[in-house]
Amino acid sequence: MPEAGHADAAASFDPLRPKLMRVAYRMLGSVADAEDVVQEAFIRWMGAGRSEVREPEAFLRRTVTRLCLDQLKSARRQRETYVGPWLPDPVVEEEEEEDVTLPLMLALERLSPLERAAFLLHDVFGLGFEEVAASIQRDPAACRQLAARARIHVREARPRFQVEKQRGIELAGAFFAASRSGDMKALGAMLAADVSVHADGGGKRPAAMQPIFGFDAVMKVHENLAALFRKDGSKLIRTGFVNGLPGFITLEADDELQTTALEIEDGKVVAIYVMRNPDKLRHLH
Template identity: 65%
Template sequence: MQPDNNPANTFDPLRPRLLRIAYRMLGSVAEAEDVVQEAYLRWHQTDRAAVRDAEAVLVRTVTRLCLDVMKSARVQREHYVGTWLPEPIVEPVEGDDLTLTLMMALERLSPLERAAFLLHDVFGMDFDEVAKAIGRDPAACRQLASRARNHVREARPRFPVTEDQGRELASAFFTASRSGDLGALQALLAQEVVLYSDGGGKTRAALNPIYGREKNLRMLEGLVRRTGPNASRLVYEGLIDGLPGFVTIEADGVWQTTALAIEEGRIATIYITRNPDKLHTILQAVRKDDPS
């Protein structure tokens, strides 16, 4: 049998997994796609006949490319305007249960800790393979993953809600926040609720997190006062990076995602993304059902 000389025949079936790894590493769909495309170009130049395990080689290539990107990304985020949030996605990410909250916890780790945890705990690679991917010995990889695991454990909800419960709370929050129903909002928000808003300097957004129920109630009340009640148009309800949430077109014409972390039946964290650079992927997904 003649060897298959078409690199796409081995690469394309692995592309979804490689994209998932790169997205979880980088928090950006666009950067993940760039990394995977670079891995594909390198696969073209590889002596593929000498490769025993194409998946292992490609995961290793993508991981190392991601580590390079993460080093420069950390410098860029030091100069980011306001709060940085991962790029939101609406499609479920098969094979892992990392929510936006957990991805934010991973952001506080070193690139190597994040890589070791994701490759082993999320994508099921043994530590020998992880070691080859990140250039450390297996014992060091175990330590890296263990430190990351502790951070993730602290960020996991203690009393997770079902998808139906999350959808109901998200719907109630949308209605109350857009109508200015402060009584309903007070009942929905945890006392120590935190709101993060990412405009990236491109659109109006809170530059710093807003802590506490009273400050968030005042902010939401002021927003309704400025725009008038029910000025948002709801275009999608469902999971956003594993959290209940929704996509809206706001009174200023800006598309916006809102994702909610829920603890003990109340909203503990609100993640709002308004940076248009981060919404291309999610808009493509929701516009299939809402072409306007």
């Protein structure tokens, strides 16, 4: 009977797993933590009185949301001691994910856990405030206020100038070619005047300890990097969308993966996000 019960639980849970992963990852910004939360939700689902649950998806989404809220409390403490800039784990896809881009995920980091949950559940996943209230155990009026406060904080992080998908991929390929070959003229033509670079090495691999701002500073960094790329090599694995932004995966000289995501406005690169922390790249292998 236990094996039959396990199979029954899996049969009803597995179709919902991708949706639950989307909620958990957008709440936590970590693929590994999201997988742990979803697995814990499955364990709880196995022990639940499933015949009495009228809406399994709503039940499991609430379970995942509450587990994420608990996780965010410890995650916030960990971020305070993180070495260098923190970026969410890169999720690389063939198609653009338009609901939550990397800049928006960074903006979510500035919210309280409850604000983050209310905003994601209502504004991103389209749930009514009654369902949001049931998920985060607050009344609907409080959830409206939480979502409204969150909206003010993240409004600027919403993409204002959507780059056409194919054009975005072409720019990512051109950026890779120019940055690795040292074609500074071609690279400079792609960058906005106020361009910035944000590199997450997590103390595990060399990376700038602070974001780099401004055209001249970013160009200088890439001049220095190009000399290293010419000497040691940098292999393009694939282009795609990294957390909703055009970008690419590379294999670097130390035999570790790296992702680069480009935020583009008016045809110019306004921000470059580089993930070098091997712990956050493990799922891409």
